[in-house]
């Protein structure tokens with residue numbers, strides 16, 4: 001399904017990005033792994049190549065236009081083309097009521113979660129257009145579809161990712177470039193375990209709100225991302241696909 005495709009994954013050093021890299025590698029994708037954390041992404045790259053995967057890495061801050069251009073360039077120099085991208089890098093920002101959010105934290109969260117996706121798409125689309133098409137998956141969240149208290153900047157950024165995805169999908173619908181968003185519910189990753197460490201009772205509350213009564217694994221998200229990247233989802237574009245154990249169906 002993804003065999004032989006050249007895929008950029010941002011935020012590949014941890015969590016969902018890392019899980020997706022490992023599953024895609026096992027299925028024969030050629031991976032460009034990008035993350036702001038050089039050590040983490042280098043380690044994931046080694047792990048992927050250690051299981052006979054085909055991966056290269058590049059340290060990239062998705063908020064920096066030159067670094068994003070260099071990331072896309074790195075894909076072209078290494079593999080000669082770009083077929084798919086999983087724009088996944090994201091941060092949660094401060095988890096406090098809105099009036100307590102620092103302006104700098106608002107700016108940083110919007111910059112990573114929204115501007116980062118914008119910049120990645122901007123440069124990925126340019127090369128996909130030249131080569132005749134591609135498929136882009138942006139990582140939003142169930143918080144891009146509904147809301148929760150104490151998370152307003154994150155929630156706004158993830159709603160905006162869906163808007164960006166839908167509108168961009170329409171820009172390129174006749175150029176063979178499909179653009180979709182995936183909307184995970186709670187996934188067992190360092191981002192979530194850190195939040196749960198800060199608020200120990202939160203896990204019970206989180207699980208009570210999920211019909212499936214559990215968190216997802218990064219690999220379960222990877223399956224949805226692979227399907228969205230692959231030609232098997234050929235008539236899907238501009239969609240926001242929840243992978244949430246029933247959370248948004250309630």
Ligand SMILES: NC(=O)c1ccc[n+]([C@@H]2O[C@H](COP(=O)([O-])OP(=O)(O)OC[C@H]3O[C@@H](n4cnc5c(N)ncnc54)[C@H](O)[C@@H]3O)[C@@H](O)[C@H]2O)c1
Nearest residue numbers: 011013014015016036061062089090141184186187189191
């Ligand atoms: N874990 C969940 O429950 C959950 C739910 C819904 C959506 N998401 C989304 O999934 C994505 C991945 O989350 P995760 O849980 O795997 O988190 P994570 O913290 O485990 O991984 C995020 C990765 O992004 C990298 N990163 C952060 N800022 C970056 C930047 N400026 N440039 C490049 N890389 C950067 C980090 O270094 C890290 O390796 C995020 O966009 C998050 O909002 C996660």
